[in-house]
Structures are given as structure tokens and as C-alpha cells.
Amino acid sequence: MTDAPEQAPGDALPATAGDATPRRPDAVLAQGHLHPAILLLRLLDALRQTAFLVLFGVVFEPWFLVLAMVLFLVQLGTAVARYLTLEYTLTTDELRVREGILERQERRIPLDRIQDLGFESTLLRRALGLTVVLVETASGRGVEARLDALSRADADHLREVLLAARSDRLEGAGAATAANDVAGTVAPPPEPEWLVHASSYGELLLRGLTDLRLGGFVLTGFAAIELLDQIGLAARLAGVVDGAERWLGQFPPAVAIALLVGVVLLVMAFGVVTSTIGNLVQFHGFVLVLRGDVLQRRYGLLTTRQKTLPRARIQRVTVEQPWLRRLLGFAVVKADSAGGSRQQGEDTSGGWDVVVPLTRLPQADALLPALLPGIERESFGWQRGSRRLIARMALQGVVLAALAGSATAAAWGAWALVGALLVPLWALLGLLAWHNLGFALGGPFLALRHGIVGRHLAYLPTAKVQAVVVRQGPFAQLLGLADLTVYVMGGSPTRLPDLTLGDARRLAAEIAARAATAAALDW
Amino acid sequence: MEPAATPRPTERLQRRVVPYWLVADGFSALLLSGLAWYLGRPLLAKYWDGWSDAWEHVLLGACLGLVALAVLTPPLAYARWRFGFLGDLLLLRYGILFVEERAVPVRRMQHVDLVRGPLERLFGLATLVVFTAGNEGSAFRVPGLALAQAQELRDHIVEARGDRRP
Incomplete structure (x- = not known):
């Protein structure tokens, strides 16, 4: 300091x-x-x-x-x-x-x-x-x-x-x-400060560019339309749309489609640019430092933010890789203290949970011990979920296809059979999900891994666990599968789908026993 | 790994909970389907052009299904419900379509409520509501307990928590 x-x-x-x-x-x-x-x-x-x-x-x-x-x-x-x-x-x-x-x-x-x-x-x-x-x-x-x-x-x-x-x-x-x-x-x-991570401009720029959520952009669009409506311009807007339709009508269909696609691309580009600028502004000059046993983050260009996070308060650390970032080999690291609540993969306003905005995966893994002292990733004996997961997804696909087919049969005739494509698609998703699914108990930590195209890793200190639930849906009951949900203070529960019932029960019993021991020691 | 290796809760709810659920759920199901049939059907038939006999059958089926569900689920739910203590853990197992097995360390429980609605009192039953720290799914209920049993459970939890030294 x-x-x-x-x-x-x-x-x-x-x-x-x-x-x-x-x-x-x-x-x-x-x-x-x-x-x-x-x-x-x-x-x-x-x-x-x-x-x-x-x-x-x-x-x-x-x-x-x-x-x-x-x-x-x-x-x-x-x-x-x-x-x-x-x-x-x-x-x-x-x-x-x-x-x-x-x-x-x-x-x-x-x-x-x-x-x-x-x-x-x-x-x-x-x-x-x-x-x-x-x-x-x-x-x-x-x-x-x-x-x-x-x-x-x-x-x-x-x-x-x-x-x-x-x-x-x-x-x-x-x-x-x-x-x-x-x-x-x-x-x-x-105490002296140890620099754990400092974000480069390249990382922040990439974070913005790989930010696929256009949600903010859509919201702005809705707000704009609402405002127009309030001022009474909606009718005029409808006129403009009419005019645009007529104007498009004078082109051959191919050109009209190309024009529309161009407009959509432009809108998307605008979204990417705004989110990139937003990210740069929000996380400008991000540093994560460790002082004694307390982590501190400092960042922001216009609104500067500083946040302390005592390591002992960390309930869960997640390493998140949505599909584009995974493809490029980058990851976001977040830590939940018991303060706020969020879904996995979701950002809170202000970026309070973010510990590392974006970095290469090996680097993200390397700085885990700074967040969770005593974690040894090498000692994790990773175990896979059950292959029956693929069967469950395929079964779900069959049900969905049957529903879609019967709903559209009257209107589409034989074309309703296209819905059957849902079955292989769902099976493929199941295969991908199975590849990403994994769990491990290593030392005092539980690690969970899941995802379909992207991948999310969660590390939980077992001592902080509040409750464990093993849940079986109707399909899972047929196939002997079960979901495991681990509750910690604050943040949303971490869910690991499609383990075999035996695995899920064994893991749940182990975690619950450790949590109970830790709870007894807490006092 | 054989499932026998993991401990299971063994205690069951009071048998009285089945008639209690039958009355409580049955009443609301009857009310809902009665409203739909005697109020919703004439209104729909009058103001909706698409109304036909087929729709009437669908509505009738839905109403009967609702009542049937309210009659059929209580015995099944009772048969499935198990709870029990394993050392410092409270274990629960319940659910028909979605079966849940929940394990909660007693010392992680924040507070315990004992709830008795008017109908529950009539049947001499009580529900225990337990809260742990956290946001979603942080509270759970154990219904269909005898009052003395519920009090005993509550005291057990409070006592285990009270062991702690400041």
C-alpha cells in the first residue's frame, strides 16, 4: 500500500x-x-x-x-x-x-x-x-x-x-x-500486497468481443420503442415500416434478403462494439491483489470500484468458459462470497463477482491456489458421469419430437416428420454434455464440471456446504440417474446433472458428512 | 457401489396426513375444477367462437384429471416420505414424479419454525419449516408430524445447535 x-x-x-x-x-x-x-x-x-x-x-x-x-x-x-x-x-x-x-x-x-x-x-x-x-x-x-x-x-x-x-x-x-x-x-x-492478476487491454478487449449476450442491446431497443410509443410516434413508426416494406418490395427477393441480413449483421456489430466499449470502461485497469488473507480488486474507468474479499469468505470459485471463449482458450474466473446471488454463467451488475475478467485457461487454473489456499488440482481424481445421460437426452428428444409432430401434423402434413430430427440432435447434445461432465473430491474441495459446448468448472470448499440434494426426475428414475445439487451460502446452488444414482448418493453422503464435521468445528 | 452403503432415513410421517392431504388438496381441486366447469365453460362458449364439443371434452378431462390427481397423490406421497437423523445430519426423502433426497447438517440450520394451519390443527398435525443460510431452496418443510413429534424434532435441532461454545 x-x-x-x-x-x-x-x-x-x-x-x-x-x-x-x-x-x-x-x-x-x-x-x-x-x-x-x-x-x-x-x-x-x-x-x-x-x-x-x-x-x-x-x-x-x-x-x-x-x-x-x-x-x-x-x-x-x-x-x-x-x-x-x-x-x-x-x-x-x-x-x-x-x-x-x-x-x-x-x-x-x-x-x-x-x-x-x-x-x-x-x-x-x-x-x-x-x-x-x-x-x-x-x-x-x-x-x-x-x-x-x-x-x-x-x-x-x-x-x-x-x-x-x-x-x-x-x-x-x-x-x-x-x-x-x-x-x-x-x-x-x-501487510505487503501481492499482485495476483492484472488485466491487459488485450484481455479486456477480447472479453468485450466474445461477450455474446445481446440482452442489454435488446433491452435498449425495447426501451426505445416504448419511449417512441409514449411520445406517440409508434403510429408513424408503423408507417415507416410500411414504407420500408414497399421499398424492399421493388428489389428482387435475393437482394431484399441480402439487405435484411445486412441490417441484422449491422445491429449485431453494433451490439458487439457497445459491449466491448462497456467492458473496457467497466474493467479498465483491473488488478487483483492479495494482502494478508484478503483479496482486493480495483477497476473501472468512469466509475471506479474497489472490493475486498476475505479468502475465508469464499463459498465457491467458478471458471467459466462460454463456447466462444472456450474455443479461443480463455476463461472468466468468479468467486462467490455469501453476499450476493447469481446464476452460474450470469454477470451481476458492477461485475462484483468477477475475480479475473478474462485470461488464458492455464493462467486461470494457476491462480486458483491464491483464491482457495490448499487446493491441489493435480490431486483431483476426476470421475465421469454416466453414459446413460445420452439415453436420457435422446428419450427427451423422442418425447419432444412426438409432441411437436402431433401439434403440427394437422397443418404441415408429412412435413411434421421434420420434428424427428430433434432425436439425433438431442442425443448429440447429450453426448457433448457427457464429455464435459465430471466431478472430483480433492482434499477439502469438491470440483464440478459441466457444460455442453461451453464449459463451467466450480470449486467448492466442502466445509462451506449448507445442504446436499439428490434429485431424480421421471426420466432419471427410469434410467437410474440422479442430479446432485450442492447448496452454499449466498450464490445460487451448483447442480451436477446425470450421475448414476449410486455415484450421486455416495458423493452426497460424503459431502454431507464433511459439511457436518466442519459445521461442528465452526463453533 | 451398492446403494445399501449409503444411509437412508427411516422414519415415516403420521398416517393421518393422508386424510389431511385428501381434504386439503381435494377441496382446492374441487373448487378449481368447479369454477372452470360451471363458470368458465358457459363464458367461453358464449364469447369464444372457436368453442366446440372437442374443447368441452378437453376441459372435462382436465377437471376430472385434477380431482383424480388430488385423490391419488396423497397415499403415494405418504408412502414415499422418509426422514431421520444420522448423527449431525437431517436426512429427507420425498417426491413422486421428482424424488429428492436431502441431507442438511443440523448445525447449518439458521432457524426452525413450527407451523400449524387451522385444518392441520383439526387433524392434530404440525409442519416443521427449517431454514438454512442461502437464497434459493434454502428452506424446506417436513409436513404431517404429530405435535409432540414436531416439538421433539425442533428441540433436537435447537439443542444440537446450542452445543456450540461462543
């Missing part, structure tokens, strides 16, 4: 916690208020939100001006009230956030429960030297407390003190015997 904190965190702590006497309860380590500059931002926000109403008022009805005024005052009033009343206090036990005038509320978050600490700073906030502090707990709701905004120095101080206090608590709880010897050295100078 470049700047050593003026107050070494340990100074405020009774560092001689080695003996049996607990440390003084509730010693205040840090305390503060929001930064006054936030009022300026809120003023701008309020102005921006009322601008439209004012415009309406000037153009159409003066009545809207009154509404705008009221809205403006309410917004500003709440902002001022929040600024005046919000106070945060960090003690050796908990983080307290107090706010409100009419309805006072005090939120107390025990330090043990804090999973992650995130910093976020938009361009404007950065210009004013402000940082939003996000506190995540294991509630699964994600952000538990949001301090918008503190000065940079206050935020840094809060983080340093929090991390120090927490590692102190862990030491006190975990190594009671060792604490006697270590007690004197409990407050070391800030």
Missing part, C-alpha cells in the same frame, strides 16, 4: 488480548459522518430529476412548476436530513449506522457477519474526492448498508480498521493458545 494509515489500527486496540480477559467491549475504532460534498451531488440529482417537469411547466401547464418545486424541495430535504443525521461507528464488535429524523433507525452489523466491503466511485464523486462504501452481509440480500458517500480518506481508514479488527477477532477466536506468543505482534504494519 502506498500510504500507511496515520493511525496504525492496532494502536486503538487493546492488543494484549492474549490472556483470557476479553478485549474491552465496544471500543470505538472509527466514527464519522457523510462528506458534505454529497449535498452538492444531491442538489444536482434533484435538479436533473425536476428538469423535465420544469420543461413541461414552461411549455404546457404552469401547474407543473409547482409540482417540480415540491419534488425538488422534498428531495433536497431528505438529502439534507440524511446528511445531518447519518453517523457510522465502528467498534471492535460491530458496525453501527444510525440515521433518520422522524423515524430513527440504527443498524448494527456484527463484524463476523460482514462478508465484503466494496467501494464505488462515479466520475462526479471522484472529482469531489468521494467514495460510496457498500457493506455486504450473508443475508443474501447483497448490500446491507450503503454509505453514500464518504471522503476517500475516511473510507480507506474505515477499511483498514475493519480488516485489522476482524483479523484480530479471528486470531483471538481461532488460535487461543498461539495468541500468547503472537500477542505482542498483533498489530503489524500493513
Whole structure:
């Protein structure tokens, strides 16, 4: 770290916690208020939100001006009230956030429960030297407390003190015997940072280019159409479409199709370009560093983000390769703490879960030990799923084909037999899925691998497992197959389909036994 | 590997749960199909041009199927349900079309609720709702327990959790 904190965190702590006497309860380590500059931002926000109403008022009805005024005052009033009343206090036990005038509320978050600490700073906030502090707990709701905004120095101080206090608590709880010897050295100078990964521009560019989700683009399109509809342009738009149809009609069909394909390609290119720019902006200058036992990520061009992630809080690490990235040999690494929830393969806004935006697969594998200490990938004895998976998929294909065939037979006649193609297609998908399917128990970790064209790998510390479920659908019951689902805190459950029933049961029993042992040791 | 190697839960639900399910599910199935037949059918016949005898048969079939399902599933569900403790693990096994076997370490449970609806009280039954940390699928239910049995289960869980030292 470049700047050593003026107050070494340990100074405020009774560092001689080695003996049996607990440390003084509730010693205040840090305390503060929001930064006054936030009022300026809120003023701008309020102005921006009322601008439209004012415009309406000037153009159409003066009545809207009154509404705008009221809205403006309410917004500003709440902002001022929040600024005046919000106070945060960090003690050796908990983080307290107090706010409100009419309805006072005090939120107390025990330090043990804090999973992650995130910093976020938009361009404007950065210009004013402000940082939003996000506190995540294991509630699964994600952000538990949001301090918008503190000065940079206050935020840094809060983080340093929090991390120090927490590692102190862990030491006190975990190594009671060792604490006697270590007690004197409990407050070391800030630990050195180890650079785990820094993203190059090439990687980020490639991440954008291989981002196949056009979802954002489609959403923008919908929003645009809705806006047009609201302004009453939809009818005119329909006219334009009519005109375009007529205009296309004057060309021979081949040319018309080529034109349409061209338009679609253009739209897709636009999507790729926007997502590339979006990725570059979001993950600009991404670095992952390790300090002591805490991972830290820093990234962002316009909105800068910083997030700490204590390694002990990691519930699951995934190495994800959607098909295009797999083809090129690249992977994304994500880590779930118990804070948020997401589906596998899905991105959360802000990229909070991303540990490595994109890197070559061997490199991704090589940095796993930095995330999950003690993991030995060589020691994993990988086992495959059952080949009956292919039969299950084919069977599903038969059912689907029968349904599709009977539904379209009336209209299409003999052409409905085309639906029979679903059977080999589904069998092929089953074959691909079987190739990717695998599981392994290695040391204290469970590794799961699945995918069809792409491939997803998940590594779970078995000690963190909350529940294990073996599930059999109707087809699986016929074929003696079963799905295994492993639940951890936070993130969505990890599912491994189509093991043999025996394998699934054996694995589930093993994981459950380990989880129970770990749970007993936790306390 | 023979499945016998893995432990299975052995305890069953109260037999009373079958009539309870029959009444509860049967009532809602009858209500739903009654509404569809006596309210939905005349309305559809009046306002939908495509209505024909064939559709009427489909609707009748669906209604009868719904009632039949509500009558047939309770005994099957009862026959399938097993639960039990294995050391620090709570094991469950249930489901007809989709069979689930669930293993949850007792110490990972966050809290336990004991729920008794009005109809359940009439049958002298109770449902245990157990929450673990997590988002999806983090809560599960053990229905059809006698009240004393449910309380015993709950106390067992709370006790196991209470063993811990701060």
C-alpha cells in the first residue's frame, strides 16, 4: 500500500488480548459522518430529476412548476436530513449506522457477519474526492448498508480498521493458545500486497468481443420503442415500416434478403462494439491483489470500484468458459462470497463477482491456489458421469419430437416428420454434455464440471456446504440417474446433472458428512 | 457401489396426513375444477367462437384429471416420505414424479419454525419449516408430524445447535 494509515489500527486496540480477559467491549475504532460534498451531488440529482417537469411547466401547464418545486424541495430535504443525521461507528464488535429524523433507525452489523466491503466511485464523486462504501452481509440480500458517500480518506481508514479488527477477532477466536506468543505482534504494519492478476487491454478487449449476450442491446431497443410509443410516434413508426416494406418490395427477393441480413449483421456489430466499449470502461485497469488473507480488486474507468474479499469468505470459485471463449482458450474466473446471488454463467451488475475478467485457461487454473489456499488440482481424481445421460437426452428428444409432430401434423402434413430430427440432435447434445461432465473430491474441495459446448468448472470448499440434494426426475428414475445439487451460502446452488444414482448418493453422503464435521468445528 | 452403503432415513410421517392431504388438496381441486366447469365453460362458449364439443371434452378431462390427481397423490406421497437423523445430519426423502433426497447438517440450520394451519390443527398435525443460510431452496418443510413429534424434532435441532461454545 502506498500510504500507511496515520493511525496504525492496532494502536486503538487493546492488543494484549492474549490472556483470557476479553478485549474491552465496544471500543470505538472509527466514527464519522457523510462528506458534505454529497449535498452538492444531491442538489444536482434533484435538479436533473425536476428538469423535465420544469420543461413541461414552461411549455404546457404552469401547474407543473409547482409540482417540480415540491419534488425538488422534498428531495433536497431528505438529502439534507440524511446528511445531518447519518453517523457510522465502528467498534471492535460491530458496525453501527444510525440515521433518520422522524423515524430513527440504527443498524448494527456484527463484524463476523460482514462478508465484503466494496467501494464505488462515479466520475462526479471522484472529482469531489468521494467514495460510496457498500457493506455486504450473508443475508443474501447483497448490500446491507450503503454509505453514500464518504471522503476517500475516511473510507480507506474505515477499511483498514475493519480488516485489522476482524483479523484480530479471528486470531483471538481461532488460535487461543498461539495468541500468547503472537500477542505482542498483533498489530503489524500493513501487510505487503501481492499482485495476483492484472488485466491487459488485450484481455479486456477480447472479453468485450466474445461477450455474446445481446440482452442489454435488446433491452435498449425495447426501451426505445416504448419511449417512441409514449411520445406517440409508434403510429408513424408503423408507417415507416410500411414504407420500408414497399421499398424492399421493388428489389428482387435475393437482394431484399441480402439487405435484411445486412441490417441484422449491422445491429449485431453494433451490439458487439457497445459491449466491448462497456467492458473496457467497466474493467479498465483491473488488478487483483492479495494482502494478508484478503483479496482486493480495483477497476473501472468512469466509475471506479474497489472490493475486498476475505479468502475465508469464499463459498465457491467458478471458471467459466462460454463456447466462444472456450474455443479461443480463455476463461472468466468468479468467486462467490455469501453476499450476493447469481446464476452460474450470469454477470451481476458492477461485475462484483468477477475475480479475473478474462485470461488464458492455464493462467486461470494457476491462480486458483491464491483464491482457495490448499487446493491441489493435480490431486483431483476426476470421475465421469454416466453414459446413460445420452439415453436420457435422446428419450427427451423422442418425447419432444412426438409432441411437436402431433401439434403440427394437422397443418404441415408429412412435413411434421421434420420434428424427428430433434432425436439425433438431442442425443448429440447429450453426448457433448457427457464429455464435459465430471466431478472430483480433492482434499477439502469438491470440483464440478459441466457444460455442453461451453464449459463451467466450480470449486467448492466442502466445509462451506449448507445442504446436499439428490434429485431424480421421471426420466432419471427410469434410467437410474440422479442430479446432485450442492447448496452454499449466498450464490445460487451448483447442480451436477446425470450421475448414476449410486455415484450421486455416495458423493452426497460424503459431502454431507464433511459439511457436518466442519459445521461442528465452526463453533 | 451398492446403494445399501449409503444411509437412508427411516422414519415415516403420521398416517393421518393422508386424510389431511385428501381434504386439503381435494377441496382446492374441487373448487378449481368447479369454477372452470360451471363458470368458465358457459363464458367461453358464449364469447369464444372457436368453442366446440372437442374443447368441452378437453376441459372435462382436465377437471376430472385434477380431482383424480388430488385423490391419488396423497397415499403415494405418504408412502414415499422418509426422514431421520444420522448423527449431525437431517436426512429427507420425498417426491413422486421428482424424488429428492436431502441431507442438511443440523448445525447449518439458521432457524426452525413450527407451523400449524387451522385444518392441520383439526387433524392434530404440525409442519416443521427449517431454514438454512442461502437464497434459493434454502428452506424446506417436513409436513404431517404429530405435535409432540414436531416439538421433539425442533428441540433436537435447537439443542444440537446450542452445543456450540461462543
